[in-house]
Amino acid sequence: MWTGTWICRLSVLVSCLLVCGAAASASPGGAVALTTDYVYRGISRSGHRPAVQVDLHLKTARGGFGGVWGSVVDDPPALVAPNELNLYLGWLWSLGQDWSAGVHYARYLYPSDPRYIEYDHDEVQAALSFQDRAVVSVALAPRIDRYSLYGDPGQGRQWSFEASLTQPLWRNISLTAGVGHYDLSDVIGATYWGWSGGLRIDVKRIQFTLSHFGADSAARQMFGTQVAHGRWALTAAWWFQ
Numbered sequence: 001m002w003t004g005t006w007i008c009r010l011s012v013l014v015s016c017l018l019v020c021g022a023a024a025s026a027s028p029g030g031a032v033a034l035t036t037d038y039v040y041r042g043i044s045r046s047g048h049r050p051a052v053q054v055d056l057h058l059k060t061a062r063g064g065f066g067g068v069w070g071s072v073v074d075d076p077p078a079l080v081a082p083n084e085l086n087l088y089l090g091w092l093w094s095l096g097q098d099w100s101a102g103v104h105y106a107r108y109l110y111p112s113d114p115r116y117i118e119y120d121h122d123e124v125q126a127a128l129s130f131q132d133r134a135v136v137s138v139a140l141a142p143r144i145d146r147y148s149l150y151g152d153p154g155q156g157r158q159w160s161f162e163a164s165l166t167q168p169l170w171r172n173i174s175l176t177a178g179v180g181h182y183d184l185s186d187v188i189g190a191t192y193w194g195w196s197g198g199l200r201i202d203v204k205r206i207q208f209t210l211s212h213f214g215a216d217s218a219a220r221q222m223f224g225t226q227v228a229h230g231r232w233a234l235t236a237a238w239w240f241q
Helices: 004-023 217-226
Strands: 027-035 051-059 064-073 083-094 099-109 121-130 134-148 151-170 173-184 190-203 206-215 232-240
Antiparallel strands (some): 027 051, 051 064, 083 099, 134 151, 151 173, 206 232
16 A cells, blocks of 8 residues: 555656656657566566556657556565566767667656565666667666575665567567676676567557566576566557657
8 A cells, every 4th residue: 555655756757757848848658567477687577467557758849758657466476576666767868860878767666565565666778779770778776676686685786688679570570689797796796687679560559469487597696486487478558649
């Protein structure tokens, strides 16, 4: 259950976005998605169960953006929280006809998490994109708590290095691929790799993505069955403006 404190914080953020958006001639948008498995950085955050996800955001003509993203899932195993809420702000720059860059800040919140540690955390990410098809990024969470099968939860910095590619095949059909290296050495003394590949079909404002996920042995040792190694996920998302 969301507390009144989180509702107030969310209301303040949305109000600020609306005011700033009106001042900067921002356009609203968002998406509603249903996925058979919410996989993030090689780990299933929905316990390999379906999840409903919603995004609401504002974008300015100059490149600013901000919004709220949430995922509602069934109670998963103990390594992740039952619900997730992200508040984010950022900026995009055009570097010419083909290239663009961006930075964004995100606050990850887990309002339904019953555990005694503070699983909420901040993250800052920088990304470089070519034709919106090839993207490389680096992200830093300066202070994060993580559970693992190694024992007690750890706390420290997490670095994330990721690359993704979307290759058009024919009409509205594209191949997708991604790989990431996640450095948790300051948190639980280990790092791991995760990757994915799949097929995406765009039908007007609806996007269907079928993905197959993998992760290395270090990830499987740290997170056990929560790792999405060898698993498939089908996601349907409806984008609106």
